[in-house]
Every structure is written in structure tokens, then in C-alpha cells.
Amino acid sequence: MPRLLLRLEGIALFLLATAAFAYAGASWWLYLVLFLLPDVSFAGYAAGPRVGAAAYNALHTTLGPAVLAGLGLWLDHSMLLGIAATWAAHIGFDRMLGYGLKYASGFHDTHLGRIGRQPAGA
Template sequence: MAETAGGGVRLLLRAEGLALLALAAVVYARFGGEWSFFALTFLLPDLALLAYLAGPRAGAAAYNAAHSLLVPAALLALGLLADLGPAFDLGLIWTAHIGLDRALGFGLKYARGFAHTHLGQLGPADPW
């Protein structure tokens, strides 16, 4: 059984990432989010890459935790239900980040190394 998506399935998953990025950005703009805040926080989930310094298993776990939609969805729900604008904004920005990563082919990681993702192998060789 294949561990990664290929062909048309991979293309569809990457297109979904692009749609997620676009939707999150449009909603952010529609609700009047500050673009300076967007720019300052957009790359924060990538701080999880530092966990690769502890090895590929720890790196994959941290990366996947920071690049799953579970926490951003919770922030969006909290922001809407409790009328907390900053939580809502952060949830949208985090969702946009995940969408961009998925559109570029940076999928969730396997413990074998950074280049091994659910969307397929990254690059010609594993840099980690």
C-alpha cells in the first residue's frame, strides 16, 4: 500500500491547499484583519521545524502538530463563539499558512525524515 498520494490525487490535495489559502485570506480581508499582523504571524507555524534538531521523529511530530487544521479550527470556533477577534484572526492566518504549505507540496511528515510527506517525496534527497 502506498504511503503518499500521487497523480491526480496529489494534484487535487494541492489544489485544496490553494483553495484553503484563498478562502482564509478572503475571509481575513472581509472581516477587516490587519495585514501587518498577518505578515508578522504567517510563518510562526514553521518554528516547529526547530524540533528537527532533536531528530526526525520529534521533528515530524512537532511539524504535524503545527500543520494540522485541528488547532486553527479550534481558534476559529473560539473566535466566533466567544467573539474573540484575535483568536479568529490567528485561526485564519494559521489556516492560510497550512493552505500555502499544502499547495506547495509540503504535506504532513513521516518520521523517516522531513522530505517524506503524505503528499509525496520532497526534492531529490532528504535534507534532514
């Protein structure tokens, strides 16, 4: 049940953040370009699972978009709000699919449980 609730939270975040992006009035091209940008953090895994997990988690926690949205509100800057909304939408989409924050033990070990194919005999 907790895993289902976490995925439903992901759907809610994705939908709400996408609606917030629309409300900010930014170009949908920006949304399309920025939506997958947090996944550049995968490159950190080239330096090993500890660095990869740190890089991935830095761009896949809601803290970053929340701070950016707060800054956008404080400065009344719709572009910052649009970027924050896109970032949050990406995180929600990942959570909806079951991708969680990573542990240093490996990419497949997440706070939502193990992802991917299980090894034979597991």
C-alpha cells in the same frame, strides 16, 4: 491525480483563509508577522526526525486553526479569528506547494509524497 487535487485544496484553503482574515478586519501586519510562525516547528528536527515530525505536524494540521476559529466564533473575538485564518492560510500555502504532514522517517517523507531532490540512482 490525487496529488493535483490535494494541491488544489491547498490553493482553496489559502485563498479562503486569506479572505476570512480580511473579513475579520485584523491588521495586515499581523498577517505578515504570523504567516510564517508555524515554521518555527522546524526547530524540532534538531532533536531528531521523530520529534521534528511531531512538532511540524502539530502546527501544520488544520485541526489547530479549526479549534481556534471555533473558539473565536464562540467568544465573538475577531483577533482569534484572524490568527486562525492566518494559520490556516499558511497550511493551505504549504499544501499548495506540495508540503504535507511529515512521517517520522524524515522531513522529506510526507503524506503528499516525497519532497525535495531524490538521491542519485533513485
